[in-house]
Amino acid sequence: MAGVIVVFPKAEDAKSIRNLLMRNGYEVSAVCTSGAQALSAADRLGSGVVVCGYKYPDMMYEELYENLSASFAMLLVASARAVGEGVVEGVVSVTMPLKVHELLGSLDMVLHQIARRKKKRHTTPPQRSDQDRKDIQEAKRLLMERNHMTEEEAHRYLQKTSMDSGTNLVETAQMLLTLMDR
Numbered sequence: 001m002a003g004v005i006v007v008f009p010k011a012e013d014a015k016s017i018r019n020l021l022m023r024n025g026y027e028v029s030a031v032c033t034s035g036a037q038a039l040s041a042a043d044r045l046g047s048g049v050v051v052c053g054y055k056y057p058d059m060m061y062e063e064l065y066e067n068l069s070a071s072f073a074m075l076l077v078a079s080a081r082a083v084g085e086g087v088v089e090g091v092v093s094v095t096m097p098l099k100v101h102e103l104l105g106s107l108d109m110v111l112h113q114i115a116r117r118k119k120k121r122h123t124t125p126p127q128r129s130d131q132d133r134k135d136i137q138e139a140k141r142l143l144m145e146r147n148h149m150t151e152e153e154a155h156r157y158l159q160k161t162s163m164d165s166g167t168n169l170v171e172t173a174q175m176l177l178t179l180m181d182r
Helices: 011-023 035-045 061-067 080-084 100-123 130-147 151-165 169-179
Strands: 003-007 028-032 048-052 072-079 092-096
Touching: 003 011, 003 035, 011 028, 011 100, 028 035, 035 048, 035 061, 048 061, 048 100, 061 072, 072 080, 072 100, 080 092, 092 100, 130 151, 130 169, 151 169
Parallel strands: 003 028, 003 048, 048 072, 072 092
Antiparallel strands: none
16 A cells, blocks of 8 residues: 655644544554655655645645655645635645545545556556567567468467566567577
8 A cells, every 4th residue: 555644834733634544544654744854755655645734834735746756646635715726736635624534535535546557557568669569570470480370379379488488578579589590
């Protein structure tokens, strides 16, 4: 699960939010009172959610959001007036006075979005170079010529050999080309 960083200008507010989140099963990685502290904690953590107020001693939430890596999301807790004036695109917000179920529901939603993005990144097939595509096509062509396979059979053969040997499809095609001396 992604880590949570809590950032509010008043330490007692930050600790109250941290305690609320921890009582409800969330792991809070850091409690901060300035944007600089939050950025430092985010660098150590790598990815997660920043639950924060609108303004800190050294910056506003917009600047903090701009300086966070793309692997972080932000959940802004601010007055209805501040949220009504407009929130930076991509920032999820809840209004004060704070309703616990709204905060927890919004945090759950943000954490699920992070998990989906992370999963999507891992399931996206790698982009192959032109040379890699040519090697795969050439390996399939040789299999089709020498072993009288259809293109689909040649592709399946490369996939199965790749899985069995623990190498990727490009490496398997290159090994086959080397073995068959092109």
